[in-house]
Amino acid sequence: MEHVAEHHPDHESPHTSQHVPEQRITLRIDGTDHELTVDTRTTLLDALRERAGNTSPKKGCDHGQCGSCTVLLDGRRHLTCLALAVAYDGAEIVTAAGLAGPADEGDLHPVQQAFITHDGFQCGYCTPGQVCSAVGMLEEAGRGAPSHVTADLEADVDLTDEEIRERMSGNLCRCGAYAGILGAIRESAGR
Amino acid sequence: MTANSVRAVAMGTAMERVDGREKVTGRATYAMENDAELDRPPLHGWMVTSRTAKGRVLRVDASDALDHPGVVTVLDHTTAPRLASTEDRELAVLQDDRIGFRGQIVALVLAETPESAREGARLVRVHEQAEPFSATLEGAETYRPDSSSVGSETDTEQGEVDAALAAAPVRIDHTYTTPHEHNNPLEPHAATALWRDGTLTMWDSTQGVHRVAATLAPMLGIEPERLRVRAPYVGGGFGSKGPPHGPEVAVALAAMWAEGRPVKLAVTRQQMFPLTGYRTQTVSDLRIGAEPDGRIIALEHAVTVQTSAIKEFVEHAAVPARMMYAGEHRRTSHRVASLDVPVPSWMRAPGEMPGMHALEVAMDELAVAVGVDPVELRVRNEPEVDPGSGNPFSNRRLVDCLYRGAELFGWADRPVAPRATLDGDWWVGTGVASATYPANFFPGNAARVTALERGRYAVAIGAVDIGTGARTALLQIAADALGVGVAEVDLAIGDTDLPFATVAGGSSGTGSWGTAITQAAQQFRADHGEAPDPGVQTTSTAQSYPDTEHLAMHSYGAVFTEARVHRWTGEVRVPRMLGVYSVGRVINPTTARSQFLGGLVMGLSAALFEESVRDPRFGHFVTQDLATYHVASHADIGDLRVEWLDDVDERATPMGSRGIGEIGIVGTSAAVVNAAYHATGVRVRNLPATSDAFL
Ligand code: FES
Numbered sequence: 005m006e007h008v009a010e011h012h013p014d015h016e017s018p019h020t021s022q023h024v025p026e027q028r029i030t031l032r033i034d035g036t037d038h039e040l041t042v043d044t045r046t047t048l049l050d051a052l053r054e055r056a057g058n059t060s061p062k063k064g065c066d067h068g069q070c071g072s073c074t075v076l077l078d079g080r081r082h083l084t085c086l087a088l089a090v091a092y093d094g095a096e097i098v099t100a101a102g103l104a105g106p107a108d109e110g111d112l113h114p115v116q117q118a119f120i121t122h123d124g125f126q127c128g129y130c131t132p133g134q135v136c137s138a139v140g141m142l143e144e145a146g147r148g149a150p151s152h153v154t155a156d157l158e159a160d161v162d163l164t165d166e167e168i169r170e171r172m173s174g175n176l177c178r179c180g181a182y183a184g185i186l187g188a189i190r191e192s193a194g195r
Numbered sequence: 196m197t198a199n200s201v202r203a204v205a206m207g208t209a210m211e212r213v214d215g216r217e218k219v220t221g222r223a224t225y226a227m228e229n230d231a232e233l234d235r236p237p238l239h240g241w242m243v244t245s246r247t248a249k250g251r252v253l254r255v256d257a258s259d260a261l262d263h264p265g266v267v268t269v270l271d272h273t274t275a276p277r278l279a280s281t282e283d284r285e286l287a288v289l290q291d292d293r294i295g296f297r298g299q300i301v302a303l304v305l306a307e308t309p310e311s312a313r314e315g316a317r318l319v320r321v322h323e324q325a326e327p328f329s330a331t332l333e334g335a336e337t338y339r340p341d342s343s344s345v346g347s348e349t350d351t352e353q354g355e356v357d358a359a360l361a362a363a364p365v366r367i368d369h370t371y372t373t374p375h376e377h378n379n380p381l382e383p384h385a386a387t388a389l390w391r392d393g394t395l396t397m398w399d400s401t402q403g404v405h406r407v408a409a410t411l412a413p414m415l416g417i418e419p420e421r422l423r424v425r426a427p428y429v430g431g432g433f434g435s436k437g438p439p440h441g442p443e444v445a446v447a448l449a450a451m452w453a454e455g456r457p458v459k460l461a462v463t464r465q466q467m468f469p470l471t472g473y474r475t476q477t478v479s480d481l482r483i484g485a486e487p488d489g490r491i492i493a494l495e496h497a498v499t500v501q502t503s504a505i506k507e508f509v510e511h512a513a514v515p516a517r518m519m520y521a522g523e524h525r526r527t528s529h530r531v532a533s534l535d536v537p538v539p540s541w542m543r544a545p546g547e548m549p550g551m552h553a554l555e556v557a558m559d560e561l562a563v564a565v566g567v568d569p570v571e572l573r574v575r576n577e578p579e580v581d582p583g584s585g586n587p588f589s590n591r592r593l594v595d596c597l598y599r600g601a602e603l604f605g606w607a608d609r610p611v612a613p614r615a616t617l618d619g620d621w622w623v624g625t626g627v628a629s630a631t632y633p634a635n636f637f638p639g640n641a642a643r644v645t646a647l648e649r650g651r652y653a654v655a656i657g658a659v660d661i662g663t664g665a666r667t668a669l670l671q672i673a674a675d676a677l678g679v680g681v682a683e684v685d686l687a688i689g690d691t692d693l694p695f696a697t698v699a700g701g702s703s704g705t706g707s708w709g710t711a712i713t714q715a716a717q718q719f720r721a722d723h724g725e726a727p728d729p730g731v732q733t734t735s736t737a738q739s740y741p742d743t744e745h746l747a748m749h750s751y752g753a754v755f756t757e758a759r760v761h762r763w764t765g766e767v768r769v770p771r772m773l774g775v776y777s778v779g780r781v782i783n784p785t786t787a788r789s790q791f792l793g794g795l796v797m798g799l800s801a802a803l804f805e806e807s808v809r810d811p812r813f814g815h816f817v818t819q820d821l822a823t824y825h826v827a828s829h830a831d832i833g834d835l836r837v838e839w840l841d842d843v844d845e846r847a848t849p850m851g852s853r854g855i856g857e858i859g860i861v862g863t864s865a866a867v868v869n870a871a872y873h874a875t876g877v878r879v880r881n882l883p884a885t886s887d888a889f890l
């Protein structure tokens with residue numbers, strides 16, 4: 005938005021594009037292929053939420069600062085709000101909805117069940133992102149990826165509380181459910 | 196009838212959140228996620244906000260925006276539908292050309308896609324005429340408000356405060372400040388609205404569906420029954436979603452303009468800073484006069500806050516000093532500066548949080564001054580009756596909380612002197628603070644009980660679960676009130692089509708709604724007996740619970756923390772926090788624990804990180820996202836422990852419970868600051884306690 009205070013001369017008219025470039029992409033979302041027509045400005049998050057109708061990933065900030073939009077993208081945890089959909093044609097996305105079985109009867113992913121057991125949430129808005137992040141993080145730790153607090157970069161990762169907290173710090177929880185989240189991930193990590 | 200107390204079977208038993216499955220899969224539908232219920236694709240709104248802090252909108256030039264593909268219209272103060280009432284200047288959105296703060300809504304773009312709406316908003320050119328403004332509390336002229344924003348008295352005075360202070364053997368006299376803070380629920384404020392056949396339906400991210408309807412319907416010139424508000428899931432609120440704010444009016448106006456077509460409007464994280472409320476900065480001038488043994492003779496808490504010139508909100512930070520500790524001479528006061536700034540509002544424990552921060556740091560200073568253990572000092576200052584009102588306390592167990600906490604925490608091992616423990620490069624210390632919160636009960640709640648087939652019951656109330664666990668706790672309450680198992684009850688909440696419910700705020704929700712449910716269930720049994728025919732129904736409105744008028748009813752707590760402060764960098768870490776609370780009966784230990792823990796985390800966050808910085812040159816918050824407005828992340832949290840006393844307070848509610856949503860944040864920041872003092876000998880009187888304070 006251009007704001008022009010009265011005592012300043014008008015700025016030049018901003019450039020206006022005459023048409024919105026659109027592109028067709030295919031995303032495999034929770035096991036189903038979706039052919040989507042997206043605006044080239046569409047983020048992966050909005051492609052999921054507004055185009056594909058999958059609102060499992062949440063929009064907490066749209067700025068890569070909260071983690072609520074985390075999904076598993078080609079197997080790795082990934083923020084979808086800072087990603088442009090057109091750059092991910094052909095990607096495989098698993099949301100928290102896809103980690104579980106179908107809505108009514110299906111089993112939850114063990115991490116999801118652990119979140120419930122440990123009450124690792126209150127409002128639930130950060131939760132799908134926390135769950136995806138936890139699943140991705142456990143895989144990262146399992147293959148020995150170090151974190152900022154890992155002392156020995158060569159050794160297997162020992163998922164201490166400090167490691168879990170550090171590795172989960174990209175996912176903010178304003179409800180402050182961190183103690184429950186920690187408990188859920190400890191259990192999922194077999195501790 | 197009024198409700199009788201209830202035998203607790205489900206109540207008091209830990210129960211998993213009934214909506215856990217929806218939440219961990221992301222299938223729970225928040226305000227922007229109800230497209231499945233819409234029969235037409237929605238329009239997407241994007242707000243354009245003012246750049247001047249005070250002045251007038253001369254012209255909104257939407258020509259470029261309208262040329263942009265997908266943009267359908269741009270509403271401004273000349274084109275938006277008219278409101279029937281514009282008295283509330285915060286809610287009088289797009290009604291005239293006046294600008295009261297920087298970041299105010301001055302236009303609303305509606306487009307076919309969110310991308311076009313956003314680009315359209317960028318292309319709108321708003322010509323604003325700036326006027327001189329004031330956006331700084333320091334040095335500003337203040338006035339005496341008629342009352343605080345919870346209706347409490349502005350000022351109180353007992354005894355001869357000045358003389359007693361002057362004569363007191365020991366005096367503490369300091370100024371404590373807390374900064375502007377923003378609630379920042381993780382789900383941004385948002386709503387979907389549809390105006391069709393003279394009825395407005397809103398899926399709103401709100402703490403109170405009936406409150407939104409009652410506020411907006413008269414402004415929109417429609418009967419309240421013509422405004423249906425639904426809030427199936429709400430991603431946190433912490434007060435900011437208590438009263439409706441400007442964006443809810445904007446989306447309602449847009450829906451009326453777009454008649455028949457739904458409109459979705461999400462407030463961006465950045466726009467939340469000026470538009471959806473915040474806790475005002477507070478300045479507490481605190482004076483305590485005491486005997487050499489620490490007993491308080493005189494206490495003065497003078498609070499200065501700011502509000503917006505377009506709407507008054509007075510943070511009642513001096514109120515807890517009226518009831519917390521003994522002392523014959525006492526003065527409390529609130530003064531306010533009216534500035535050209537965004538409208539402050541409710542944030543978790545408004546009043547108590549900043550007020551108790553100041554009081555509890557001052558108490559720590561007094562403990563040091565008289566050489567009395569901080570726990571013992573508080574015990575010595577236990578009042579016999581509420582010093583402010585003279586009323587007896589109903590269930591004051593602060594001392595029990597302090598002693599139990601001290602035992603659990605290992606408080607006795609602590610060295611007396613500050614700056615006594617260096618562990619590697621870290622100074623280590625411990626701190627304590629008291630917590631309190633009033634037992635609020637909001638009257639007028641109603642609930643409906645319907646008999647279903649096979650011994651099942653439907654219970655309905657327009658309450659909202661913003662994450663508190665109300666959906667689960669109310670089920671437990673309903674089951675016990677009906678004398679059946681929780682599996683026999685279907686609970687419906689979050690919709691103005693259901694019986695009237697007050698807002699989820701002031702730690703009043705579960706108590707006030709639960710009382711209505713209990714009373715309706717008892718009335719239902721009286722009307723229809725133990726084996727009712729399917730379909731029979733009772734709706735009843737709760738009376739105020741009896742016996743409360745001449746009692747001082749509060750909850751209490753004690754918070755203990757360990758702080759470690761790095762000797763070279765000043766970094767503060769808090770490896771341990773413990774809260775012990777007296778809150779009456781805990782309905783659901785699982786969700787209650789999360790409430791307390793969440794309060795501790797938010798209190799820690801306030802102690803160390805949270806601060807909204809306003810640029811006085813422009814009048815806006817420059818920290819307006821989660822990268823610049825810091826909230827506690829997972830790595831900031833250490834071991835958290837919560838316990839509560841075995842309590843049943845049947846004078847508060849028929850369930851024996853008091854509220855628990857806010858008390859966890861009260862006193863917590865003081866406990867952290869006091870621990871940091873014990874670690875380093877450095878007294879921090881201004882929040883947040885950032886590392887520079889220790890260098
Ligand atoms: S919405 Fe993507 S990080 Fe916040």
Ligand code: FES
Binds near residue numbers: 127128129177181662
């Ligand atoms: S559960 Fe509410 S933000 Fe995490």
